[in-house]
Each structure stands twice: as C-alpha cells, then as structure tokens.
Amino acid sequence: MRIDSLIFTLAPQLKNTYTKGHNYVMVCCPFHQERTPSCSVSTEKPVFFCHSCQEGGHTSRFLRQLGMGAEAAREAVKGAGLDKPRNRIVDGLIAKYQGKNPYRGQFILNEDLLDDYRLAPKSLISAGFRKETLRHFEVGFDQDNFRITFPLRNVYGELVGISGRAALDGIEPRYKIYRTELTSRTDFGVPKEYDMEAVKSSLLWHGHLVYPLLYEERAEEVLILTEGFKAAMAIWQAGYQNVAAIVGAYLSDTQSELIANMTRHACLFLDNNPAGWKGTYFAANRLLKKGIKVVVARYPDDREQPDALGPREVQQALRDHMNVSEWRQAHERVVSEAAWKGFFRKALREAGQRREEGAF
Ligand SMILES: [Zn+2]
Numbered sequence: 075m076r077i078d079s080l081i082f083t084l085a086p087q088l089k090n091t092y093t094k095g096h097n098y099v100m101v102c103c104p105f106h107q108e109r110t111p112s113c114s115v116s117t118e119k120p121v122f123f124c125h126s127c128q129e130g131g132h133t134s135r136f137l138r139q140l141g142m143g144a145e146a147a148r149e150a151v152k153g154a155g156l157d158k159p160r161n162r163i164v165d166g167l168i169a170k171y172q173g174k175n176p177y178r179g180q181f182i183l184n185e186d187l188l189d190d191y192r193l194a195p196k197s198l199i200s201a202g203f204r205k206e207t208l209r210h211f212e213v214g215f216d217q218d219n220f221r222i223t224f225p226l227r228n229v230y231g232e233l234v235g236i237s238g239r240a241a242l243d244g245i246e247p248r249y250k251i252y253r254t255e256l257t258s259r260t261d262f263g264v265p266k267e268y269d270m271e272a273v274k275s276s277l278l279w280h281g282h283l284v285y286p287l288l289y290e291e292r293a294e295e296v297l298i299l300t301e302g303f304k305a306a307m308a309i310w311q312a313g314y315q316n317v318a319a320i321v322g323a324y325l326s327d328t329q330s331e332l333i334a335n336m337t338r339h340a341c342l343f344l345d346n347n348p349a350g351w352k353g354t355y356f357a358a359n360r361l362l363k364k365g366i367k368v369v370v371a372r373y374p375d376d377r378e379q380p381d382a383l384g385p386r387e388v389q390q391a392l393r394d395h396m397n398v399s400e401w402r403q404a405h406e407r408v409v410s411e412a413a414w415k416g417f418f419r420k421a422l423r424e425a426g427q428r429r430e431e432g433a434f
Contacts, residue, residue, distance in 0.1 A: 121286030
C-alpha cells in the first residue's frame with residue numbers, strides 16, 4: 075500500500091491530512107500538538123520532516139510514533155516500496171560487495187530487546203543531557219549489567235546491535251558491543267555467531283536520522299562527525315541535527331563511502347587528545363580522498379570532548395572551524411609521527427579489523 079493511503083486509513087484521528095503535489099502528504103505532527111498539518115511525509119522516499127518542531131527521520135519512526143509496532147512499521151515501509159534509499163552510489167556499493175548490502179548487516183535484532191533498557195540513565199541527566207535528547211537517541215539503562223545502552227541502527231534504521239557503556243568507573247571494558255547479553259536471551263533467536271563488531275564499522279550512529287535530512291536537503295549539508303555517543307548527543311543538544319558518531323577513533327572505509335553517499339561536506343569534531351588527533355588525521359585523509367570537503371572544529375583550550383563544552387562553546391567551536399591544512403599545522407607533531415611511523419598501516423588495520431568484543 076502506498077504510504078499516503080496508509081496514513082489516511084491508519085490515522086482517521088489525524089485531522090486535515092492532505093496531499094501536496096505528487097510527492098508529499100501533510101499530516102498533523104505526532105511529535106507535537108498542532109491543529110494544522112506541518113509535518114510532511116514523502117511518498118517517494120522513506121523520510122518525514124516536521125516544519126514546526128523539526129523532528130524528522132525515517133518513515134518507520136513516524137509510523138511508530140502513531141502507535142504502530144516496530145515490525146509492522148518496517149513491513150509498511152517495505153510494502154510501500156520505500157525501504158531502499160534509491161541512489162546510484164548505494165547500488166554501486168552493493169555491486170562492489172557482490173550483491174550483499176554492506177549497510178544491512180547479517181541479522182536484524184528484534185526491537186522488543188530494547189524494552190528492558192527503557193530507563194533514563196541518571197548519570198547522563200546529571201551531566202546535563204535533557205530527557206528529550208536521551209529519548210531522541212533511544213539511550214537506556216541496563217540494570218543487570220549496570221551499563222548505559224546505546225542502540226546501534228544501520229542507515230535504514232534497523233536495529234543491528236546494542237552498545238553498553240559502563241555506568242561507573244572501574245567496570246571493564248568501559249565500552250562493549252553486546253553479544254552474550256543478547257544471545258543469552260533465548261526468546262529472541264539471536265544467532266550465537268552473530269558478529270556485531272563487524273556491524274559497528276559499517277554504520278554511523280544517528281546516521282539513520284541524518285541520512286533523510288541530508289538526502290532531502292533539509293539540513294545544512296555539512297555532516298558533523300564525532301568519536302562517541304555522548305559527543306554526538308551534546309552537539310545535537312546544542313542545536314545541530316546533522317551529527318553522527320563513528321563509534322571509535324578510526325573511520326572505516328565503509329563509513330567513508332556511506333558519508334560520501336550522504337554529503338560533500340564533513341566537519342570533524344573528534345576528541346581533543348592524542349587518539350582523537352590521530353583519528354582526525356586519518357579521517358580527514360580518507361574523506362579528502364573521496365572528494366569530500368573537510369573542516370575541523372576548533373576546541374577551546376584544555377577541553378577534551380564535545381560533551382565537556384556548553385552549547386555556546388559547541389557553536390563557537392563549529393563556527394571557528396579550521397581547514398585541514400591549518401589543522402595539520404597546529405598538530406604538526408602528530409602529523410609527522412603519523413607519517414613516519416607506519417601509523418597509517420596500523421590505523422587501517424584497526425579500522426578494518428573484526429575485533430573481539432571489547433573496548434574501542
Ligand atoms: Zn512536529
């Protein structure tokens with residue numbers, strides 16, 4: 075069923091729904107209260123965008139907000155023929171990977187797995203994250219293992235993994251991609267051999283919500299990239315929707331192809347420490363090779379991560395960005411070490427490697 079017909083039948087409670095041209099349905103936004111529709115849902119691509127509250131993203135998210143189950147929403151998007159971003163580059167990539175879609179992953183997790191992690195982690199709230207932000211990023215808490223949970227979704231919005239960050243110092247490893255935590259839950263049929271580490275390097279965290287915005291040219295075209303989850307959330311909370319985390323310090327080849335598919339402009343906002351500098355050097359080179367324009371955020375002194383900055387400082391760091399050669403000059407030592415000590419080879423290995431469950 076076409077998505078517009080679906081919306082008309084699904085939501086008789088949504089008053090004043092109307093079609094706009096051939097490509098959009100205008101609907102009263104389910105993410106905020108309103109009487110006249112300001113939320114447009116595309117009938118050609120799996121995207122929606124609310125012009126009032128700025129919520130947007132994959133159509134399955136819109137359907138879930140209307141009360142549809144996750145499975146039903148996914149089926150509906152598929153049934154409407156919207157499940158594949160139609161793009162030559164993605165098609166080319168699928169051919170390159172011999173018919174396999176590198177972004178799809180081998181196994182899609184059941185959304186109900188997240189039900190056990192619905193609590194808002196107190197430590198993040200006291201660190202200044204708003205509940206709305208935590209909901210947007212679907213951050214939860216795992217009481218059994220005392221970890222903050224971050225769902226990992228591929229570019230289609232499908233759940234392909236869960237990452238758990240230790241809630242307290244001293245719990246090792248600090249970050250881990252869940253495996254035994256999920257395979258032990260027999261009712262969900264997660265294959266024992268499912269390699270979620272490999273999935274990690276094929277996705278951009280929050281990318282499934284940014285992709286439609288950039289694709290529809292509804293966001294500024296620069297994509298802001300961070301290392302970690304909290305950094306991405308801090309930047310989003312400072313007012314930037316188009317932010318994604320590479321979940322680690324080294325940008326993988328698949329990730330850089332995905333970015334090239336989304337945008338021509340990237341702003342690197344990795345951590346301000348030796349690992350982050352090396353990651354920045356590496357990512358900048360990879361992205362430049364793909365023909366992407368790259369700039370680097372300018373940190374105020376002595377601050378290590380975007381989440382250590384207030385919203386104003388985040389805005390300032392982005393406004394005062396450096397171009398790559400300026401950044402290289404400011405980090406001459408890192409650059410010369412990287413060039414002379416085979417750093418590149420090591421980073422390449424690490425970015426491509428399927429590592430055991432553990433720290434990244
Ligand atoms: Zn809205």
